[in-house]
Amino acid sequence: MIDIAIRGGLVIDGTGSQRYQADVGILNDQIVEIGRVSAANREIDATGLIVSPGFVDPHSHSDFTMHVNPLAQSTVRQGVTTEIVGNCGFSSAPITPKSVKQIAGRLKGYGFEGDPAWRTMDEYFSHIEADGVSANFAFFIGHNSLRHAAGLDGDETVTDEHLKIMSDLVAESMEAGALGLSTGLEFLPGKFAKTEEIEHLAKVVGKYGGVYTSHVRNRDSEIFSSMSEFLQIAKTGNVVAQLSHFNVRFDTNAPENAWERAVGMLVAEKDKGLDVAADTTPFRFGLGGMSAILPEWLLKDGYANVALALKESTVRDRLKSDCDRYWRYIHKGQWSRVRLQGSLHYPEFTGMSFPEIAKEMKQDEWDCYFDILMAAGPDMDKVIMFGENMTEAHLAEMISHPDFSLGVDGFTSVDHGALADATQSQFPYCGHIEFLAHHVREKKTLTLESAIHKMSSKPAQRFALKTRGEIKEGWFADLVIFDADKVRSDSTLENPCVYPVGIQQVIVNGTIVVDESQHTLKRPGRVLRRK
Template identity: 45%
Template sequence: MPANTSPAVDLVLLGGEVVDGTGTPPRPADVAVKDGRVVAVGRGLRAQAGRRVDVTGLTVVPGFIDPHSHSDWSILGNRDAQSTIRQGVTTEIVGNCGVTYAPLSPTGVAAARKALRAYGYDGEVTWRGFPGLLEAVHRQGGGTSQNLAWFVGHSALREAAEVRGSGADADGVSRMARHLEEAMDAGALGMSSGLEYGSGRDASTEELADVAATLSRYDGIYASHIRNRDVHLLDAVAEFLAIARQGGLRAQLSHLNVRHGTGAPAGAWHEAADRLAAQRDAGMDVLADMTPYPHGIGFATGLLPGWLLADGPDRAARLLGDAAVRSRLRGDCDRYWRFVHQGQWDRVTLASSPATPEWEGLSIPQLAERLDQDCWDTYFDILRAAGADMQDVQLIGRLFTPEHVAEAIAHPLFCLGVDGFTSRTDGPLAERTRHPLFFTGHTHYIAHHVLQAGTLTLEEAVRKTTSMVADRFALHGRGRIQAGAHADLAVLDLPALSAQDTFAYTGRYASGVPHVVVNGRLVVHDSLHLGTRAGQYLPRG
């Protein structure tokens, strides 16, 4: 080829089996890419290419799209998205569960700075509004390796509007709506809420509906970590549907599952899923998502009653030094992870503890034994030590039965996500993510649920992690391998994945995904991260 002649295409993946994201079975095909797009899919492609990668014996799929990620918490400290991009995740839907680090009130900046430092970000919090956060992530500091599409958090809207407790009057709702409008004008997908913890727990249904009404002007999505997933699951689902129905909104029910052994009525999850199906049949655009493991992350303060938190975390920490307060709390923390009230602290591991990082990764009973006290006092001591950072204490819980996880994963109305955040094997993030959820959560769907347990076929698992998610969030031209689509691609080594134990935390990055392409550029090649930051901000389509 003459030196002054450009190749016909930029990249060709040669000799692989293609699972194209539509649900159709694998087929032998090469994939050609030019200018960030797939330009041809077929056997025997002979176009001159700037780069040719032999993927014989491997499987080419659309890059995975996580419908429920919290990587907005860690992306500023991990722009290379090390733990997720190496699993083939090329796009993440972030800003979930009501918790985003914008918009911010002037008094919220210091708390955001502290929280982000624990996620590996040592820069300054220079933004206040949601557009400023997008600027910091996507147009400053070198960008990101993966694509991101964003929700704005309802709890953040409350904080920025200086709404406290349950008293969101008309002026407070108006201030929240203005912040929401600013985020939507910047391209946010919609608003997320988290109603089991923090400020979201104080919000009334009326407040949520009034603020969410703003979304209707933008065709925005209301996504919700609903108010209860045990005894009152059906009431919480009814509230979620009522908010969506009142605003005529598209709606996403985040991680619709039921925590094992917490008092949910028999058949409640099936009835909840049936209600979603009935609403879809009646014309509502509603879906849910599910997580891959029986484990999940949670906020330690979710167990605490409102009266303890009413005057802020500093005051709550001081109260935790009072033996009488602790005695009262032992009978007044029966919420969120209710199984601890049955003495099942063995299901709880400390994931993140700003004041006592040396305890991270240990179960509450292990810590209690080390401290020579019971589990309740250990829990209270962790929170008291955190003080003003109490809301940043995170737990990992063994929440669901394997049978329930498999049933939800297979349900036709459920996209497949992880409910974690991108991490890395060094620095502050390494210390707080010592669990397979962060390093093999995405490959677990293929390794375990497809190749080992047979929960799903390969083509259906790929569809539920690619085109189904792209269609749900209107990510046009993504989630499929077809001519004209954005070239977000992952190459899987199925025999290697089949042999893996993705339930085990190894402290290493995932293997079994040797090549990853984002917007037409190789980011991972021969299992090495190239340092490429080809990700884009994906505004509402």
């Protein structure tokens, strides 16, 4: 007798092929029968429901929150069975004495107490496995975290010793099973890195057949040089290349048809044989670091010194005309587009727009912005905002592009408590539902079969997650059963911490984690080490 029989459902297998009616049988952690399925210990009636592979998020930051939310509540309830983390240059390992405070400070912002108990990537993986998790996770090595580990916190001269420390940490982490290297080149300290430094590290990743993924330096006025740098690093390192959440924010001085032309550069290199692709997100809103708009002359000596400088009115006056970067619409005074995601020092303003915060603080938006950063001191890179970045038309062209996987660029959360208070946005609660309900059912940007392909087998293949992402006999039983006509989210900007409706069951490695829309509290997830 098998363990689980899913009967009468409409199978969308993840390949992009049309749906078909079949039973699916599971034994231990594998799919063992498709079609006519024998008797099982647990029978699930999926009549009228979709049975699909569990969703694979190609770009997540759940490594910020998983230590206080190992049940992956908000994401696994959406059908996400695997998350790719360590993105945008930030990872929670490896750690050295020079970086432990930095990593601990970031985790503290999401409710983690004390210093991390791990140092190497292998120790990190063992720590996660010992605690147990409800979903699968695969990990990048963050370049910003490597720089901190080597003692590069600002615009210091990079020596051969720095490069050796970072290279050795990359090699050690790749041996432990990391996917590859991620960069976040709009953020400190990675924004100070020269191309040659990243190429040096990418070559180490390339020796292991790994992946280079990048939040590139610029996606507006310098978008073409940023794309050229990304492609050059990929070719020099001989790596698989993934372009993170590649979009162009509206009204930010980008050249005409910037996105189409930049993606054309990517496609041209792919046609020449480079293994390169991209991913994108579901919302007009996006998450971002508040400190990223600050100029290099202020950032070069590190965040602690930035906080001291922000006490001076002359510095603030200069900044009000010298923050035309990253979310450039802030420089243009479009404050209604920006909300505070979370601040340890100003929790009462979480989820509020800056005009609303300015009204409460009785000062202009700029000074509110600087006060929030100043209060964070050396941890100001952990102060997150979210803003209205994209148009609906731009979302449609990204989501429908054949070379783009679909992810969220968020993190897993819960609907109550300290973590919920720190993650007041829709990203944790309904990102994947937005693809299914809004972009497929309402906008008809994609067919359901195409969307599920982009949410499962396509990202699984990109990151070499063997025998995951499709419904096939002998493959891992990561599955989601949902009502395509009724799946929805009631999460809003004003009340984001709401779990979705319409996800009936979620199965991870053959174990039911969500049953009749409720979490079973099981932790069958795994660290997916790259072989």
